[in-house]
Amino acid sequence: MDDLGPLCVGIDPHASLLGDWGLGDDVAGLREFSLRVVDAVGGRVAAVKPQAAFFERHGSAGVAVLEETIAAASAAGTLVIVDAKRGDIGSTMGAYAEAFLRDGSPLAGDALTVSPYLGFGSLAPAAERAAATGRGLFVLCLTSNPEGRQVQHARTDGVSVAASIAAHAAALNAGAAPMGSVGLVVGATIGDAVRGTGTDLEAVNGPLLAPGVGAQGAGAAELADVFGSARRQVLASSSRGVLRAGPDAAALRAAADAATQEARAALRG
Numbered sequence: 001m002d003d004l005g006p007l008c009v010g011i012d013p014h015a016s017l018l019g020d021w022g023l024g025d026d027v028a029g030l031r032e033f034s035l036r037v038v039d040a041v042g043g044r045v046a047a048v049k050p051q052a053a054f055f056e057r058h059g060s061a062g063v064a065v066l067e068e069t070i071a072a073a074s075a076a077g078t079l080v081i082v083d084a085k086r087g088d089i090g091s092t093m094g095a096y097a098e099a100f101l102r103d104g105s106p107l108a109g110d111a112l113t114v115s116p117y118l119g120f121g122s123l124a125p126a127a128e129r130a131a132a133t134g135r136g137l138f139v140l141c142l143t144s145n146p147e148g149r150q151v152q153h154a155r156t157d158g159v160s161v162a163a164s165i166a167a168h169a170a171a172l173n174a175g176a177a178p179m180g181s182v183g184l185v186v187g188a189t190i191g192d193a194v195r196g197t198g199t200d201l202e203a204v205n206g207p208l209l210a211p212g213v214g215a216q217g218a219g220a221a222e223l224a225d226v227f228g229s230a231r232r233q234v235l236a237s238s239s240r241g242v243l244r245a246g247p248d249a250a251a252l253r254a255a256a257d258a259a260t261q262e263a264r265a266a267l268r269g
């Protein structure tokens with residue numbers, strides 16, 4: 001991450017973007033779009049993050065394109081964070097872990113986004129599988145959408161839900177060096193919510209995935225403000241902010257390079 005800069009490019013093939021790129025809102029368009037993004041930014045950015053929903057909306061053939069996209073990005077030497085936000089009771093979580101975190105599974109990238117809102121302990125099968133296979137998790141903590149506050153800022157005995165999630169992640173990462181592989185999702189759009197919820201991001205000792213850069217309005221100033229002394233742990237994530245520069249590969253690369261420079265200045269300066 002330090003060589004390439006702290007940017008993750010989201011692969012979110014919205015129907016509107018497919019249209020803007022002159023592609024059909026169908027499986028052929030989805031495939032062309034996703035592989036063009038990988039071709040353009042693979043090997044140039046720290047990670048890509050295919051958003052599973054935009055593949056699943058095309059049915060099983062769309063899921064096959066997600067598999068192909070994961071394989072292509074991995075072949076290009078780029079880390080893949082599969083943004084599927086899975087979360088369920090433990091026994092079902094075990095099946096999600098087999099799908100997204102098992103060696104040899106075509107849906108397995110390098111990390112998976114997961115939801116702790118069925119209780120952090122329900123994620124144990126995913127945490128165990130990730131640890132056993134050298135993969136990572138990004139646990140939703142303080143999400144970039146304004147509605148997240150209703151749940152994430154709620155307090156029990158004075159402790160916010162977000163702070164409690166961060167403390168659970170910290171426990172799983174305890175003693176890991178240079179850091180553990182249980183990360184958090186903390187939106188770059190959340191203003192002073194880290195302080196407001198009493199969430200100790202540095203103590204997590206894990207990576208922080210920061211969506212919300214670009215289309216949702218966050219930039220360098222917001223990244224620096226939100227993350228403060230935890231900024232070295234951050235991987236900034238932008239999807240539409242980069243993808244809107246397509247379909248031209250050089251323009252996509254230029255957009256990814258500019259977003260990388262902006263994130264680097266905010267987070268590594």
Ligand SMILES: O=c1ccn([C@@H]2O[C@H](COP(=O)(O)O)[C@@H](O)[C@H]2O)c(=O)[nH]1
Nearest residue numbers: 010051143144187211215216238239240
């Ligand atoms: O808190 C969160 C968690 C995940 N996301 C996802 O990131 C991208 C953002 O796309 P943009 O086009 O850069 O807005 C998208 O896949 C979301 O599902 C998030 O935005 N916030």
